[in-house]
Amino acid sequence: MTGTIVGSIDVAQVVLYAFWIFFAGLIWYLRTEDxxxxxxxxxxxxGAYNKSPWLFVPPAKTFLLPHGQGAVQAPNFRRDPPPANAERISRASGYPLEPVGDPMLAGVGPGSWAMRQDVPDLTAHGEARIVPMRMATGFEIxxxxxxxxxxxxxGCDRLVAGTVRDVWVDRSEHLIRYYEVDVEGQATTDPDAEEDGFGVLLPNNFVVIKRGRARAPYLYVHAITSEQFALVPARAAARTVTRxxxxxxxxxxxxxLLYALRNRREALL
Structure with missing residues (x-):
């Protein structure tokens, strides 16, 4: 129609364009937040920064931590330190890290860990979340x-590594997280250790309860040998474990599961 401005635009077309604009904005928002x-x-x-993702890196946002633990900002561009007990097989791109020394303590491959806060995880009430059952009031088998x-x-060598001293429970999820195992060779400077004992922690996920002679139950751990329990990373405190x-x-x-036995690293064929 002569003289009209929007004569060829209908509501459906306007809604379609609005949806396209909204969807493009949603994609942009999600690609920055991730x-x-x-x-x-x-x-x-x-190790130099790849400049291509700078277009989508968002401005820093402040997150307030619970229980007076302060605040953190993200992104903060801080990097975890590289593993100290590993080196690259080759300087060419794409080559993996190879453990140096004891591979189970190198912090690479299946033994990698994240640099989490070195403080205990807390419940909604600000108490230590994972504690031995001797401290968890109201918990029992x-x-x-x-x-x-x-x-x-x-251990996986079918030899006894130690004895379960206590069970560590998750007071938020109400389940067993660890078994505290008395193993020789573990030392601590914690003042509570003399009173409570100080065993290594064994994650419940790595345990299968089996029965031996006379149907006596025991905890079987396929991941490591009996001798390797002595090198399980120690805790700084007897009654808590940090993240x-x-x-x-x-x-x-x-x-x-890869390094405990030599034949686990070899090819099947």
Missing amino acids: RREGYPLEADVS AAGEIDPRGLAVV LEEDRIAAYYGSG
Whole structure:
């Protein structure tokens, strides 16, 4: 129609264009928010920043931590330190890190851990979340279930590594997280250790309860040998475990699935 401005535009077309604009904005927002950690990327060999993702890196946002733990900003462009006990097989791009020394303590491959805060995880009420059951009021082994305290712990070499001293429970999730195992060779400077004892932690995920002679139950750990329990990363305190310590402990057992025995690293054929 002569003289009209919007004569060829209808409501459906306007809605379609509005949806396109909204969807483009949503994609932009999501692609910036998912870059709050781990960006900008680093070059594989030199470690220099890859400039291409700068277009989507968002401005820093402040997150207030609970229980007076302060605040953090993201992105902050801080990087975890590289593993100290590993080196690249080759300087060419794409080559992996090879452990140096004890591979189970190198912090690479299946034994990698994240640099989490070195403080205990807390409940909604500000208490330590994962504690030994001797400190967790109201927790007990369910009637009819096997009480693991006092049972032997057996490694993948079928030898006894130690004895379960206590069970560590998650007071938020109400489940068993770790078994505290008395193993020779573990030392601590914690003042509570003389009173409570100081065993290594064994994640529940790596345990299978089996029965041996006379149907006696025991805890079997396929991940590591009995001798390797002495090198499980220690805790700084007898009654708590920090987030960083949890990651390192779990990584140690995980690394054993590849490095505990020499034949686990070899090809099947």
